[in-house]
Amino acid sequence: MTFSKVSRVALALVGLAAIARPAAAHVDYVTDPTGDAVDAIAFVRETLAVPVNAALFVGSGAVAVTGLALYLRYRPRVLDIEILRAKLATYEDLIPWMLRLSLGLPLVGAGFQGYLFAPTVSFDPTANPLLRLALIGVGFCLLFGLGTRIVTTFGMGLYVLALAVSPDALLALEYVPGFVALFVLGGGRPSADDILLDIASTEGSIYGRVDRVHLLKAWLDELTAPYRRYVPTVLRVGLGVSFVFLGVTQKLGDPARSLAVVEKYDLTAVVPVDPGLWVLGAGVTEAVVGLALIVGLLTRASAGVAFLLFTTTLFGLPQDPVLAHVTLFGMASALVTLGSGPLSLDRLLGEEPAGDAETVSAS
CATH class of the missing domain: 1.20.1440 (de novo design (two linked rop proteins))
Structure with missing residues (x-):
């Protein structure tokens, strides 16, 4: 598999997660109980037993980990991001x-x-x-x-x-x-x-x-x-725990209803992959984003992506209640503004200067 094909695969799964992840987080909002019991461990094993699914899942994960490692290794300086961070700091009194x-x-x-x-x-x-x-x-x-x-x-x-x-x-x-x-x-x-x-x-x-x-x-x-x-620590840990809980229990822990979401909205027509891979990819993505928020790794980027995913879901799944997501929008917006705060990997790695979000204490 060439690098360009790997890149396309990674983008496909990112698109998959963008549409399916929030839907997976609240499958109870858009589906009724199926009555079918599906063992979660057996579901994961059977899904990855298909060679194509395993290649897509492992390949996209490898691309994501490699990209993160390269970013943390070289830390490219982007003036636009520095200006954005400085501007966001002026909004802290509005939190x-x-x-x-x-x-x-x-x-x-x-x-x-x-x-x-x-x-x-x-x-x-x-x-x-x-x-x-x-x-x-x-x-x-x-x-x-x-x-x-x-x-x-x-x-x-x-x-x-x-x-x-x-x-x-x-x-x-x-x-x-x-x-x-x-x-x-x-x-x-x-x-x-x-x-x-x-x-x-x-x-x-x-x-x-x-x-x-x-x-x-x-x-x-x-x-x-x-x-x-x-x-900021309270918000990102709380939101991260919520994501992990929803990804593990609502998606990976209840694959039958998650598969019902994929079928109901014909999500395989959007990204043509196996329905089981939709479910697995969405659940793992949500759990990984939640863990990144909990430990405070690239917090602003993670929260910004989450905000975009919520928006995509609301437009893509018309039966998903808008009001039920407003609080999530607010939490993500606050984290984009504040960053990770203390007790975070961002602070430890120097990704976020120690002075960021400290002005909240004086607001």
Whole structure:
């Protein structure tokens, strides 16, 4: 096999992962249980027993590893990327707003549509009006940045409730790092909390005589300040764990439903490979991207690719619920802006300067 053929194979599998990976992550959203039990280990063994599948799988993996090794060895200097990184650093003060939007919007939608975080954890909104009101209320408060840390804590409680109702809530695991990051950062600017704090702390203001609660925000800001530098770490580890969980359990762990996704959307017509290779390639790709985020390797690039893959999926799979992916978009966007943060391979390898994302602590 020539190098050009290997390159085409690698690009084909990248395209395969671009379409199938997010679909694999949420197969429960677009398929019904098949009733067919497929042993995961036997599925992998049988798929790779086909010589063509094995060549494509191993070959694309080798190309990816070689490319990564060459990049880390020579570290090409690209001025455009350096300018992009410097520009992204100027947006760090907007991270709380970004997170509030990406958590608040889907929660409002979940309340109106009647599900707890993941669309498969449904409830009857008319029979449970308080639960519906709670989701909508938390969502709107996050959107406005009103009582951000309080409603974030309440939102985390709702997520624990969702887990108690159904383990399917793990499909929306990305809410956990989002809530934790927002509690550490607070509402940021622009937000109702920022405005009300300024009014409440101004001597002689009428509102300041009534609202003493917002004065707690200044105390909490000071209390959480030392931990804000770890927000990128929280986001990438949380999102990475979510990816690994979804790739392993939803794709590799349930190949029957994953194969149903390939058949339902005729994905083999997009990239003509064996359906089993679609499933295997998508699951492994998602797990590898998740591991890269967890260890903080090429974080901005990984998060940027994830953002593009989510976009491709939403256009390619019309039945995949848009709201269920908004939080993922927000997490990926925040990581593109912040980079890996401390406790990462990027920092250890010098891929990301030590000063990157440190200004979050002063935002």
